[in-house]
Amino acid sequence: MKIDIEKLKKIVGANNVSDDIADLYVYASDASVHHALPTAVVRPKTIEEVQKIMRYANANKIPVVPRGAGSGTSGHTVPIDGGIVLDMKQMNRILDIRPEDMLIKVEPGVVDDDLNRALKPLGLFYPPAPASSRIATIGGEIAANASGVRSVKYGATRDYVYGMKVVLANGDLVNLGSNTRVHSSGYQLERLIVGSEGTLGVVVEATMGIRPLPKYRCLAVANFDKLQDAGNAISDIISSGCEPSMLELMDKIGIIAVNKAMDLGLKEVGAIILFEADGNVKEAVDFEIEKMKKICKKHNGKDIKKSYDLVERTKLFSGRKKLFASLSQYKE
Amino acid sequence: MKIDIEKLKKIVGANNVSDDIADLYVYASDASVHHALPTAVVRPKTIEEVQKIMRYANANKIPVVPRGAGSGTSGHTVPIDGGIVLDMKQMNRILDIRPEDMLIKVEPGVVDDDLNRALKPLGLFYPPAPASSRIATIGGEIAANASGVRSVKYGATRDYVYGMKVVLANGDLVNLGSNTRVHSSGYQLERLIVGSEGTLGVVVEATMGIRPLPKYRCLAVANFDKLQDAGNAISDIISSGCEPSMLELMDKIGIIAVNKAMDLGLKEVGAIILFEADGNVKEAVDFEIEKMKKICKKHNGKDIKKSYDLVERTKLFSGRKKLFASLSQYKE
Numbered sequence: 207m208k209i210d211i212e213k214l215k216k217i218v219g220a221n222n223v224s225d226d227i228a229d230l231y232v233y234a235s236d237a238s239v240h241h242a243l244p245t246a247v248v249r250p251k252t253i254e255e256v257q258k259i260m261r262y263a264n265a266n267k268i269p270v271v272p273r274g275a276g277s278g279t280s281g282h283t284v285p286i287d288g289g290i291v292l293d294m295k296q297m298n299r300i301l302d303i304r305p306e307d308m309l310i311k312v313e314p315g316v317v318d319d320d321l322n323r324a325l326k327p328l329g330l331f332y333p334p335a336p337a338s339s340r341i342a343t344i345g346g347e348i349a350a351n352a353s354g355v356r357s358v359k360y361g362a363t364r365d366y367v368y369g370m371k372v373v374l375a376n377g378d379l380v381n382l383g384s385n386t387r388v389h390s391s392g393y394q395l396e397r398l399i400v401g402s403e404g405t406l407g408v409v410v411e412a413t414m415g416i417r418p419l420p421k422y423r424c425l426a427v428a429n430f431d432k433l434q435d436a437g438n439a440i441s442d443i444i445s446s447g448c449e450p451s452m453l454e455l456m457d458k459i460g461i462i463a464v465n466k467a468m469d470l471g472l473k474e475v476g477a478i479i480l481f482e483a484d485g486n487v488k489e490a491v492d493f494e495i496e497k498m499k500k501i502c503k504k505h506n507g508k509d510i511k512k513s514y515d516l517v518e519r520t521k522l523f524s525g526r527k528k529l530f531a532s533l534s535q536y537k538e
Numbered sequence: 539m540k541i542d543i544e545k546l547k548k549i550v551g552a553n554n555v556s557d558d559i560a561d562l563y564v565y566a567s568d569a570s571v572h573h574a575l576p577t578a579v580v581r582p583k584t585i586e587e588v589q590k591i592m593r594y595a596n597a598n599k600i601p602v603v604p605r606g607a608g609s610g611t612s613g614h615t616v617p618i619d620g621g622i623v624l625d626m627k628q629m630n631r632i633l634d635i636r637p638e639d640m641l642i643k644v645e646p647g648v649v650d651d652d653l654n655r656a657l658k659p660l661g662l663f664y665p666p667a668p669a670s671s672r673i674a675t676i677g678g679e680i681a682a683n684a685s686g687v688r689s690v691k692y693g694a695t696r697d698y699v700y701g702m703k704v705v706l707a708n709g710d711l712v713n714l715g716s717n718t719r720v721h722s723s724g725y726q727l728e729r730l731i732v733g734s735e736g737t738l739g740v741v742v743e744a745t746m747g748i749r750p751l752p753k754y755r756c757l758a759v760a761n762f763d764k765l766q767d768a769g770n771a772i773s774d775i776i777s778s779g780c781e782p783s784m785l786e787l788m789d790k791i792g793i794i795a796v797n798k799a800m801d802l803g804l805k806e807v808g809a810i811i812l813f814e815a816d817g818n819v820k821e822a823v824d825f826e827i828e829k830m831k832k833i834c835k836k837h838n839g840k841d842i843k844k845s846y847d848l849v850e851r852t853k854l855f856s857g858r859k860k861l862f863a864s865l866s867q868y869k870e
Binding site for chain 1: 612637638639640661662682683685689693694696697720722724725726727729730732733734738750751773774776777779780781817818819821822825826
């Protein structure tokens with residue numbers, strides 16, 4: 207594919223374009239099993255630059271694949287037909303935080319954990335965090351409709367999108383949705399963009415919902431000899447009207463993989479369930495945790511541990527956090 | 539407009555088609571200010587009937603406007619170009635309730651309050667209820683992206699849609715989304731349908747999220763001499779990380795209108811705020827209510843009353859519940 211590198215350098219600056227093979231390899235894969243070399247990598251810093259790149263690519267029939275951290279597992283950042291990979295990580299400003307509306311406005315390259323670090327001192331958080339939140343960008347999470355361990359209570363990315371600026375394939379900039387939480391006029395195209403994996407346009411700005419950070423979080427783990435029992439416990443927890451802020455299952459292969467990769471010394475039982483409750487009142491968090499503990503016990507759950515302490519919780523959770531990476535290097 | 543009434547009668551039965559002027563008048567308006575007579579009213583009972591009607595209308599270029607209860611305020615059920623009004627109220631079966639997945643499957647004509655009456659004994663509820671929930675149908679709520687007083691905590695209709703069967707203009711039946719809560723493949727067309735006011739197709743089945751019904755609800759009201767103070771209290775409540783399950787403001791005109799229409803004897807102050815908290819643990823509900831009371835007082839709120847009792851809560855809320863109807867008959 208013929209790409210005019212000099213033209214792209216004029217748009218974004220010489221440092222922000224590369225067709226060096228070493229650079230291209232970096233952008234050839236993500237956390238999926240797919241792999242394909244782009245023809246060039248371009249790193250825009252402004253909406254106008256994105257528009258100019260898209261206009262050039264459109265006029266010359268060059269495919270463009272937007273990319274955040276490349277931590278997605280569905281392969282949506284892999285340039286299967288070559289062309290331009292648009293690295294959005296430099297557009298990483300938090301433009302606005304409006305606690306009175308529980309809304310933020312961000313550029314797509316903002317990293318999830320950075321966003322939550324900025325929100326924490328204000329007693330706020332952005333809930334959908336996937337396991338890769340340390341590197342995942344909000345733009346990538348929108349593209350993938352990312353969800354995470356707290357989505358069982360707080361929902362996925364799609365539940366947090368209210369407004370968006372999107373650059374279309376022809377370079378046009380469109381405003382979708384609104385800057386408010388309540389709006390019902392027109393088609394909700396902003397939610398159509400969620401999960402569209404960059405195929406409908408390049409998200410260059412997003413207005414997203416946030417939530418008050420709960421004061422207490424209590425995490426518990428339960429071991430099960432039988433996977434079936436653990437599955438039944440989960441069904442029972444949900445149908446009993448519990449409101450876990452996390453409810454995760456690790457099966458035996460997962461446990462063994464994590465032990466091998468991290469030497470955690472987890473008991474290699476049939477399955478582990480991790481369950482969390484959160485809230486501003488300890489009695490209410492206790493109530494939820496005790497209710498879920500009881501259900502686990504009913505389904506032969508054992509060795510149940512719980513903790514409110516951040517360090518202890520992080521330790522209890524470390525196996526689940528590294529599950530995906532551990533499985534990728536697991537051999538029987 | 540020429541419509542073959544006999545043909546429609548063959549599809550849905552003679553009792554389910556009308557071009558009688560008295561019937562047409564009933565379908566000429568909704569809760570909006572708009573008004574237009576349809577050419578015929580058709581009441582299907584099955585998906586196949588809807589498909590046949592759409593095929594006939596499409597072949598003959600006859601506009602079709604789907605309609606639930608006609609309680610919408612945006613005029614989306616008014617047939618501005620005449621044609622067929624498709625009354626969906628006979629397709630009113632609750633097809634499935636799955637507490638273990640917190641999902642239900644319903645036909646579009648199910649009335650919101652009927653759905654919640656079916657869910658209540660199971661300890662569940664469908665939260666987005668608009669003020670018209672006594673008559674509003676789920677299909678109409680999807681068409682309008684309806685929200686209600688509890689949307690401040692629980693979100694609008696769009697946050698509850700997971701899967702859908704839709705009959706397109708040409709009569710084709712399409713499955714959108716999924717029967718599960720977690721799905722990220724393909725475009726999320728099911729959420730594009732939400733708020734599209736019947737313009738993209740006829741929703742004939744929907745898989746919707748539900749929530750556990752909280753054990754306690756506490757409603758409080760506060761009077762304010764100045765509207766500005768009430769507005770500031772609301773901003774402060776939201777930005778302080780409170781989680782009201784309802785947060786409504788009535789201004790002076792609203793209060794006077796309700797008093798005139800219902801003789802409620804509300805104090806005709808500058809504004810009233812109604813705020814509610816809910817949860818399974820009374821301490822937590824109390825905590826939220828007391829936090830919001832304190833904020834109201836800080837902004838000169840007074841005469842604060844609160845109640846956990848359903849009868850008392852219904853009384854406190856009756857003014858707000860009838861606000862829309864009262865305003866419609868209000869004269870200065």
